[in-house]
Amino acid sequence: MEEMVEPNIAMAEAVVRAAAAAPSRPRVVYTSSMAAVRGPGQEPRKGQRCFDEKDFNSQSHPENGWGEAYQYSKRESELRAKSLAEELQVDFVSLCPSFILGPERGSSDGSGFSVSMVLSWMKGEQKVRSLLIADVRDVATAHVAAAKAPKKGGRFIVSTEVRPVPEEVAAVLREVVAPAWGADSAKTITAAAAPGDGPACMRPGAHEVRCTQQLRSALGLTCRDALVTVRDMASHLVSTKEFCCLGVVVVFVNRLAMLGMHWKEAAHTPN
Secondary structure (H helix, E strand, O other): OOOOHHHHHHHHHHHHHHHHHOOOOOOEEEEOOHHHOOOOOOOOOOOOOOEOOOOOOOOOOHHHOHHHHHHHHHHHHHHHHHHHHHHHOOOEEEEEEOEEEOOOOOOOOOOOHHHHHHHHHHOOOOOEOOOOEEEHHHHHHHHHHHHHOOOOOOEEEEOOOEOOOHHHHHHHHHHHHHHHHOHHHHHOOOEOOOOOOOOHHHOOOOEOEOOHHHHHHHHOOOOOOHHHHHHHHHHHHHHOHHHHHHOOOOOOOOHHHHHHHHHHHHHOOOO
């Protein structure tokens, strides 16, 4: 609780207070997460078949390990920051991206979680599993668009709407890996079996969230297809000089650094 939740809440509130104290009183575009929208095994609101921006995680608890502590902290940070923004009359927009994947701009020298996960799929070390995916380029564009949007406030899920089937993702990875590392390497890429339990909307191939229309109308954004994101990311990884030469994980994706470079690009791209 102390290591995960309290610092996240404190930092979120500090940003809002800083905006309130600034002479220009800038809009705060807060990076939340799908973790703030739904928790493990959570069903959509009554009468809804999938999740949308009105849902909040009601299942995660900080005492249930690191994963749920992180999810809880994202929900609490967003709610506390929004409440404080209303109190201090600060314009506040929250964005809730799903699992962020996509190509980097250039190479780097570490092993972030998302890159090491995708590389483990590509090397046949782990089975490909189903995720609700957001492209890093779309997430960056969403931040810039939210900062410039004429309408105040709002909460947006930034994501594709359907979880891809693991075998579809595995097939894309094989297509990328085969010409780069050989057909034998591609054959090691396998897909995990689809889970048969949990909410129907969170199963592979299911419509998990509803966000496309809201993103398009309010931010002018249409998210890339998840399989395009996977292909672009895998193609970047196999083309990275250090990885191709050494055959080891040497590419680093730090979520904020990755977003930062794409923010810069998006900020200079006409809408």
